[in-house]
Amino acid sequence: MDLRALKTFEACVRLGHFQKAAEELQYAPSTVTLQIQRLEADLGVSLFVRDGKRVIVTEAGRWLHREASVLLKSVGSIRQTVSDIAAGDDGSVRFAAIEPIASQKLASVIADFYKTRPKVELTMEVSGSKSIIDRVRTSELDFGICSAPAANLMLEFEPLIEERLGVMLHVNHPLAGQVSIAASDLAGLTVLVKEPTCVYRELWETTLCPVGQRPLNSIEVGSFYVIQQMVKAEFGVGIVPMYSGLELEGYSVIRPLSDLNAILGIGIVYKDKHLLGKATSLLMNAIRDACVKTKSHSE
Incomplete structure (x- = not known):
């Protein structure tokens, strides 16, 4: 038949x-x-x-x-x-992104994408760069938003934005009135940093070491939100990327580090563009466009 x-x-x-x-x-x-x-x-x-x-x-x-x-x-x-x-109006997309770009930049992009393509099955995870890169390499994820993978992993990487480290302080902190913070200003303070596997923690340590000044009193905190809340409670200062959305109006501000070249490249990592579905490609384009608009506005 x-x-x-x-x-x-x-x-x-x-x-x-x-x-x-x-x-x-x-x-x-x-x-x-x-x-x-x-x-x-x-x-x-x-x-x-x-x-x-x-x-x-x-x-x-x-x-x-x-x-x-x-x-x-x-x-x-x-x-x-x-x-x-x-x-690209159906199918599935599974990807992951690091914080805080996931909440600060991607949440609205995902919402807009899903409104126009409600039949696409979307799965967005929040994880660390190393885990994301490993899972993209094994095809568990279609793509990731994270720091650049090692060259020997043979993955594609498209830079999206450059992030700078800053210091989150309570608005009443003596350093909050400064335009920028020097590494020497942090001596003797309780510094809240992310866990060792976090790329921002790695960036913090690799840029601070040449200066020769490492805060004596640092506390590892596994969440930027928790760092935000601890600063709000006037307990320590946080090392965070420069996102205005992380500031709590009336409670905290973020100031750039003036004497450290603490810059981290964040981008899209994927295995092979020819293996990506149409919906995946369209979502990646939407993320690219959003990052380009954000960059042009900041300039």
């Missing part, structure tokens, strides 16, 4: 006439007759009894019509889904 013959058969049963089926399907009447004859020969049964110009469906034909109708609807659904996936 082929699908064209089943489609012709379904039309003949539904319309009760070969000629009407031919008109609907835009076939020649002889084509309809030939397809039905081939279908009957393939099944070894008569599907119709001819009654003049009308056709009456046999018992076998009635059963086949029920099954064929379900099958044709399923095929139609399959065709539509495949078409939607090819257009």
